[in-house]
């Protein structure tokens with residue numbers, strides 16, 4: 001990430017809205033925003049494979065479901081936050097990952113400029129590619145501040161997206177089980 005470019009950009013934004021970037025309250029803002037962006041967009045320098053490569057043998061495991069993983073991401077159309085919960089399920093094919101690694105995988109993709117559908121699919125595809133499970137399913141339930149605090153302004157509206165791969169894509173019964181568990 002190029003912190004200097006971000007600082008220059010924020011100075012221009014402040015001028016654009018008619019503010020004085022040199023006034024006391026704003027003097028450190030470009031640098032604060034650059035440091036904040038390093039945090040919000042840390043996902044670009046991270047990869048799911050880093051977190052999903054350590055696996056443990058678990059021959060008899062059935063569905064594993066991690067639900068209510070809180071996330072904050074940034075909408076690529078408006079640069080505003082969208083946030084909510086991710087639910088991840090997979091059916092191991094003999095090997096499982098440490099449970100924290102599922103939440104880490106969410107962070108890898110949430111900490112980028114995103115649209116919700118793409119983030120949902122990227123999480124499912126990363127699980128399939130790294131863990132080779134029999135199937136994976138991801139649901140995301142989020143509020144987009146670009147819809148609630150601006151534009152159409154509908155507070156409380158939630159967007160739900162799903163992505164199923166492998167056994168979950170083929171077997172409606174498994175999908176139903178996933179939905180009954182995340183509800």
Ligand SMILES: Nc1nc2c(ncn2[C@@H]2O[C@H](COP(=O)(O)OP(=O)(O)OP(=O)(O)O)[C@@H](O)[C@H]2O)c(=O)[nH]1
Pocket residue numbers: 075076077114115116117144146147151152
């Ligand atoms: N599918 C999808 N759309 C998104 C997401 N985040 C924001 N959007 C939408 O992206 C669209 C961008 O539409 P535009 O018409 O180009 O932008 P806009 O004039 O700011 O649109 P409004 O929000 O309707 O005022 C809007 O409809 C947003 O609601 C997302 O994660 N997925």
Ligand SMILES: [Zn+2]
Pocket residue numbers: 075076077078079080144146147
């Ligand atoms: Zn938006």
